[in-house]
Amino acid sequence: MVSLFLGSLAVALWFAFHAITDALYFNDPRNVDVALKPWMTPRYVVLTYDLPRPLVMELLELDPDDDRGIRLGRLAQERNISMDDLTTLVRDATAAYREGQE
Known part of the structure; x- marks a missing residue:
């Protein structure tokens, strides 16, 4: 019973740690609307x-x-576009989405 509790606690702490670090990272202005890199995923976007x-x-x-x-690098390669073009596409869509939210 104790080992089950400790295992559950470890899993809960792992998820809490990742949730907190993600929240801190993505609320930092230096990490908002960044240029896309090949290692990034749609979740990162x-x-x-x-x-x-x-x-x-x-x-x-x-x-x-x-x-x-x-990975966005693979996506760009499959679509035969550059990462800069993909970044521009995402930034244009972001601007349109944010204008629609106002």
């Missing part, structure tokens, strides 16, 4: 640009069930 996940998946033309962990 959702968090750093503060966009809804369905919007990002639609923007990147991804299947929400199959392409969740695809």
Whole structure:
């Protein structure tokens, strides 16, 4: 019983640690609306640009069930566009989304 409790506590602490570090990282102005890098994923775009996940998946033309962990470098390579072009695409969509929110 004690080992089950300690295991559950360890898992809860692990999730709490990651939630806190993500919140601190993505609320730092230096980490908002950054240029996209090949190692980033759609989830990173959702968090750093503060966009809804369905919007990002639609923007990147991804299947929400199959392409969740695809790296943006691979995505750009498959679409034959540069990372700069992908960044511009995301930033333009972000600006349009934010204008619609006002």
